[in-house]
Amino acid sequence: MINWATKYDYLGNYNRVPEEPCTVCSKKITPEYSAEQSYFTLYGLPLFALGVKYFKVCDACSAKLKARASDGNLREVKRVIPGKIKLKYVWGWIVLLPAIAGIILLILEIKNS
Numbered sequence: 619m620i621n622w623a624t625k626y627d628y629l630g631n632y633n634r635v636p637e638e639p640c641t642v643c644s645k646k647i648t649p650e651y652s653a654e655q656s657y658f659t660l661y662g663l664p665l666f667a668l669g670v671k672y673f674k675v676c677d678a679c680s681a682k683l684k685a686r687a688s689d690g691n692l693r694e695v696k697r698v699i700p701g702k703i704k705l706k707y708v709w710g711w712i713v714l715l716p717a718i719a720g721i722i723l724l725i726l727e728i729k730n731s
């Protein structure tokens with residue numbers, strides 16, 4: 619059975635943004651933006667960085683919303699908390715590539731004998 623999952627890493631938060639109305643409670647609020655890096659894992663080995671998701675949390679009603687491209691503050695938040703591709707999100711290949719190469723070599727050896 620193939621065991622894969624998407625995992626999330628907290629990247630940071632930012633709340634020095636101008637006030638904006640909350641789409642849930644309609645109050646004028648200073649939302650707290652936060653960012654999460656998601657990555658794909660196979661058998662617990664990280665293989666691909668999938669992208670950064672930006673959220674904002676209303677400081678009045680605590681609603682957690684996905685930040686949209688139409689948010690005026692998102693550009694600033696992306697500048698402060700950029701997504702980075704780190705070895706942490708792809709190191710599974712170090713384990714997986716030799717394993718795949720080993721299997722291919724084994725198949726070739728069986729075919730040739």
Ligand SMILES: [Zn+2]
Pocket residue numbers: 640641642643644645647676677678679680681
């Ligand atoms: Zn709200």
